[in-house]
Amino acid sequence: MLAALLRSHDGVITLAQARSAGLSHGAVQRRVRSGHWVRYARGVYFVDDRPFTDAARIRAAVWSYGPRAAGSGLTAAWWHGLTRFAPDEVEMTIPRDSNGRRRDGCRPRRRDLAKADLTEIRGMWVTNLALTVVEASARRGGGARLLDWALQNGVDLSALWAAHLRHTGRYGSPRSRLLLQAADSGARSAAERLLHTLLRGARLRGWQANYRVGGYRVDVAFPDARVAIEVDGFAFHSGAEEFQIDRVRQNDIVVQKWQVLRFTWLDLTEYPERVIAVIRAAISA
Structure with a gap:
């Protein structure tokens, strides 16, 4: 019983568990004194015959x-x-x-x-x-x-x-x-607002929100550089149908000789410096 307990508990055991497995307080102390058990904290021990x-x-x-x-x-x-x-x-x-x-x-x-x-x-x-x-x-x-x-x-x-x-x-x-x-349902709009904040903070000029490119409105556009930016919320919102629609839309915009950049909520929140660097590179190309 003791061996099974130690295997399932990563070699860690409490005094109460040892007592329930049939060991007396003295038996626990003898194991500690011999170096077989190492005291981690009061009433918690590690059996030092395996990796910690x-x-x-x-x-x-x-x-x-x-x-x-x-x-x-x-x-x-x-x-x-x-x-x-x-x-x-x-x-x-x-x-x-x-x-x-x-x-x-x-x-x-x-x-x-x-x-x-x-x-x-x-x-x-x-x-x-x-x-x-x-x-x-x-x-x-x-x-x-x-x-x-x-x-x-x-x-x-x-x-x-x-x-x-x-x-x-x-x-x-x-x-x-x-x-x-x-x-929640406002994921996409929240991502758009965050992108606007990043663009202002980076002092990038010449962009417009909800800009029309052909028959579509893109989230952010740099018309002079012909760079369109699309932002997504959380991936869990995206189903197969939405994925297909987005790709058809993106292909149509590219055919009109625009470069399309896509960023997710994760990009905007976790890697904002990288987002700005990619945008700078695109508009200066």
């Missing part, structure tokens, strides 16, 4: 704040499999009445979560999928990319709004609200 992986590091950090701690933010996103790389700093949510202090590599956030906001994955509590997407999207390293991916893969936008509204006072709440609003 990212999963082990995160599990030990969360468990070190007690049985009611839950991974949250980018930590929960990685645990859910939403992100590729584990965060360097482990974020966890702990109840308001907890006594745990912040330690190196850990960022505890005090907040009482309802059971509906939690899920257990591989024996560790983390925030549920909806709340995880909402919170991790507001963190550096998450952003619009994570939100868009989740929406494309079946996460319901109304569930994300519900999770956000249950926790409006949390860290990152204002940014989450803006992202959700952009992902």
Whole structure:
């Protein structure tokens, strides 16, 4: 039973788990003294016969704040499999009445979560999928990319709004609200407004919004350079029919000897310098 527990828990075990597996407190201490078990924090140990992986590091950090701690933010996103790389700093949510202090590599956030906001994955509590997407999207390293991916893969936008509204006072709440609003029905118009802001900030001149090119209106045009810019909202809004219509439209504009640049919400929010550099290169060519 003990070996199976250690395998499923990445080599990390708590004192309470060891006791439930039949070990006495003295037996645990003998393992620590022999060097077979390494004490990570009070009541949390790692069996030093295997690599200390990212999963082990995160599990030990969360468990070190007690049985009611839950991974949250980018930590929960990685645990859910939403992100590729584990965060360097482990974020966890702990109840308001907890006594745990912040330690190196850990960022505890005090907040009482309802059971509906939690899920257990591989024996560790983390925030549920909806709340995880909402919170991790507001963190550096998450952003619009994570939100868009989740929406494309079946996460319901109304569930994300519900999770956000249950926790409006949390860290990152204002940014989450803006992202959700952009992902809603106004995604395209929000992206257009953001592009206008970037163009003004870069002091680019000679552009016009909603400019007519042949039988179409393009989002932004530089008429002198014959450069048309089209912006998209979140990818989850785009179906096969919309994709086909956009390509026919773009081909017709190109035939009229215009260069067409396309940018997404992700481009505008995550890579604004690159967007401006591409536009500068196009209008000066």
